[in-house]
Amino acid sequence: MIKSFLLIGQSNMAGRGIQNSVPPIINESIKMLRNGRWQIMAEPIHNDRPMAGVGLASSFAASWHADNIGEEIGLITCADGGTSLNDWQAGGELFDHAIFQAKLAQRSSKLSGILWHQGENDSSAELAAKYVDKFNVIVNELRNQLEVPDVPLIIGGIGDFLPHGQFGAHFHDYYLVNNALQEYAASHSNCHFVTAKGLTANEDQIHFDAKSVRKFGLRYYQAFLNAADVTEALTDEDELLEKIYRRELSLNEQKFILEVQFASGKIAFKEFQEQLKLIGK
Known part of the structure; x- marks a missing residue:
């Protein structure tokens, strides 16, 4: 049975990495949920905004698959850019949508983890002070409604670059959100924190760039695999990504x-047919 993971949070979970800046991840054992059914993952896996791009879940899934050859992993894409913790409260549209999608996925998969990244919209002293309590209500209700009381929850820190961009004044207290996320992970079972230390941004200084979200996904997977916080960059992140990129395609x-490529107009039908013949030889 497919092992599925619920992806929730705001834009840095949905992904805003520029696609052409990193090699694609194509793997028929990595699925994404569309219309309640599983199909081969293709980036961007989220469609929350027209500018959706590369996110951390792709390299997370590729890492998982490398350790689980012969099995399939499914991604339930429910993140939404620009959303606050209040937007994710139980009973709201985003929460109910995530519950609905996860329950559809549970018909044909085992929900094996929840990946969360959110906090940029709560980067003030006032909001960060309430983060742990608000988040706890959301998590408890998710686990309760999905009947997965012990499902692992992986939560990631927000970027250290946030105060240095055009909108830096809005992120002066960003570190308080990271403190709250770490506090939550330390005080709740089956929850682990992943650092964003050393990761870089797009020119907007709000969203992780594609190379960084690839590394972030590796860190998320290590937290899931080892059931432990990841507080430093992995020493072999570049090597691990190269193995993913060099994997021989079926x-x-x-x-x-x-x-x-044909459907998107990148190649003509004649070239499509010719390339198909070459693959079959």
């Missing part, structure tokens, strides 16, 4: 790439 994956 025939089905090669055909999938050609189909996407």
Whole structure:
């Protein structure tokens, strides 16, 4: 059975990394939920905004698959850019949508983890002071409604670059959100914190760039795998990503790439047919 993971939070979970700046991750064992059914993952996996791009879940899933050859992983994409913790309160549209999608996924998968990244919209002293209590209500209600009381929850820190961009004045207290996330992980079972230390941003200085979200996904996976916080960058992040990128593609994956290229107008039908014949040889 597919092992599924619920992806929730705001834009840095949905992903805003520029696609062409990193190699794609194509793996027929990594699925994404669309219309209640599983299909091969293709980035961007979220469609919350027209500017959706590369997110951390792709490298998380690729890392998981490398340790679970022969099994399938499914991504339930429910993050929404620009949202606050209040927007995610139980009974709200985002919460109910995530519950609905996760329950659809549970018909054909085992919900094995929840990945959360959010906090930029709560980067004030006043809001950060309430973060732990508000977040606890959300998490408890998620686990209760999905009937997964012990499902692992992985939560990531927000970027140290936030105060240095055009909108830096809004993020003066960003570190208080990171403190709250770490406090929550330390005081609640089956929850682990992942540092964003050393990760870099797009030019907006709000969103992690594509190379960094790839590394962030590796860190999320290590936290999940070891059931422990990740408080420093992994020493072999570049090497791990190269292994993911160099993975030999199956025939089905090669055909999938050609189909996407043809459907998106990147290659003509004649070239599509010729390339298909070459794959079959």
